[in-house]
Amino acid sequence: DAKTTQPNSMESNEEEPVHLPCNHSTISGTDYIHWYRQLPSQGPEYVIHGLTSNVNNRMASLAIAEDRKSSTLILHRATLRDAAVYYCILSAGAGSYQLTFGKGTKLSVIP
């Protein structure tokens, strides 16, 4: 499976935008980019996913580089409830059932 690289931790002030980067230089053409987040003592929850085009939903936006070797999760206005570990993962192409999570980025939101 292609791997992803994320910073271990990031900080943001409340109500400011947050850009969480992810590098995936070995991504294949059929890999989807998924983002999940994990609040303390809870299972991860889905945030957003995309293939080539930028994506928006009520939680966040996903900006995918043109060469697809990196992506950025954008939280438009960070709240205290957004403090969590954010995972960027690749869903391998047809024939693979695995979803492998790395260590993610721990986001701290400062009031």
Next chain:
Amino acid sequence: SQTIHQWPATLVQPVGSPLSLECTVEGTSNPNLYWYRQAAGRGLQLLFYSVGIGQISSEVPQNLSASRPQDRQFILSSKKLLLSDSGFYLCAWRRTGLSPGNTIYFGEGSWLTVV
């Protein structure tokens, strides 16, 4: 709508005792099922996944085993627990089919402390 439940939520077990964690999914059929473990302060480690009844794939050789006796039931077991088995165990499911865009949904998690 689909739901996933796992239990027990918390358990404390002595070293050498057996383990059984159970997970069930409702509202879907033939899901892909997963067991993950998260040690304190660590990332998620995929332990087992299953694409159908009786079909189990192990990702990491260890003291644990998994079984899928029914379509929407996934069980994680151990005959003799080790201290290193302590952690946060998560069951998850994903729609069947080979679309890599399918989202994975996690249960509430089970905290296991081996003493």
